[in-house]
Amino acid sequence: MRISQLSADAGIPVATVKYYLREGLLHDGHRTSATQAIYDETHLARLRLIRALLGPGGVSIAQARTVLGALDDPPPAIDLLGRAHSALMTPLDPALDVSEVHSLAEEWGWPVDSCDPAVLGDVARALQGLRDAGFELAPGALDAYVRAARDMAQAEIDGIPTDSPDAAVRYVVLGTVLVEPLVLALRRLAEQVAAGERFGDGALRG
Amino acid sequence: MRISQLSADAGIPVATVKYYLREGLLHDGHRTSATQAIYDETHLARLRLIRALLGPGGVSIAQARTVLGALDDPPPAIDLLGRAHSALMTPLDPALDVSEVHSLAEEWGWPVDSCDPAVLGDVARALQGLRDAGFELAPGALDAYVRAARDMAQAEIDGIPTDSPDAAVRYVVLGTVLVEPLVLALRRLAEQVAAGERFGDGALRG
């Protein structure tokens, strides 16, 4: 198919498809002449993926380029998580004190030594954000988040497809990005349910 | 103190402080004359809160205005969660099919009837995003997210301060926004830890 057909099938304006081509998010079509190319199902699937990343996934064009790059040429070792994560994390600020996270991790029994330092930085930054806002977590809340994170991660790692490396790559990379909105939405829903049970029906409705 | 002092203490440019004043995020100082005003600790605390919301919290100026508004005049009933949540959620799209979420919630034993429909919409949108991207959750993964969400919410609701209504408002509203980056960062960290345990040390380093 040609670009206008691709655009119509994907429900994305031609100009936007051209833009994704220029930005390197979408691979070129097969050239039939100096100024024409044809596109196929792989382009359609890729466009859907791009929109899922940019929309619900909430990632930027640059981040999407890195994430999609990890899908296109899988990293040499099992560096999948690292690649996907590093595309999404703010680069580590040297001024950030990560020692607090190290000692917390020790409490939790998490061996974080082989982890990407930037992830530790993200945790530290999140904790610092709470403090900056003058917000104190309820006792037990942090433990609940830690348990929840461990449970989610365990299920995810257990669920990595073992049949093909490509499927594993895809699962890990996309799972990192696309599941985040789901987790946040479920937490909000659970909060409302728990609040309703705690304070009685109608508490949320006024 | 005057605006330059406030700016220096908060580490925020004067122009930006003025901008927050204009946008209604920061309350006016106490006027000493037609063209002068003084600021105090409440302004400093508020500025720190604003930066925590706009930075780590990742909310927009408009969303911050709603969230801060919920702090300033607490809603009549215990509509706290609703107010905080509705500031952060995309408005409900009528075209979105929420019935799937209803039946899922029934499976989970979540009484979602009294919940804000927009939250259900967010869950539906997140699930749709996964499907659009051609991504299939591993069996058991969704259950893990649901359990995790319930655990987190339970700890949060249990932890709501009961001593003063103001403290409760503050806890609920800020907890909704500011804890999100923490939850996501912990999940990523737990993923790396779990991947390391599963695939052996060094698996993440290449």
Add this chain to the structure above:
DNA sequence: GCAATTGGAGAGTATCACTCTCCATAATTG
């Protein structure tokens, strides 16, 4: 008295994700 600061408002800037405009070339239609 007089330079420096202030509050206030409008305009300017940077970034981002598109979206539009051209244009030479190609394909399609009559």
Add this chain to the structure above:
DNA sequence: CAATTATGGAGAGTGATACTCTCCAATTGC
């Protein structure tokens, strides 16, 4: 085969967002 339409490509323009700058008259501090 001529006229119309579509295509790939690149640069410029757009709208939203979060600042940031520039003025200005009124105040302040020395």
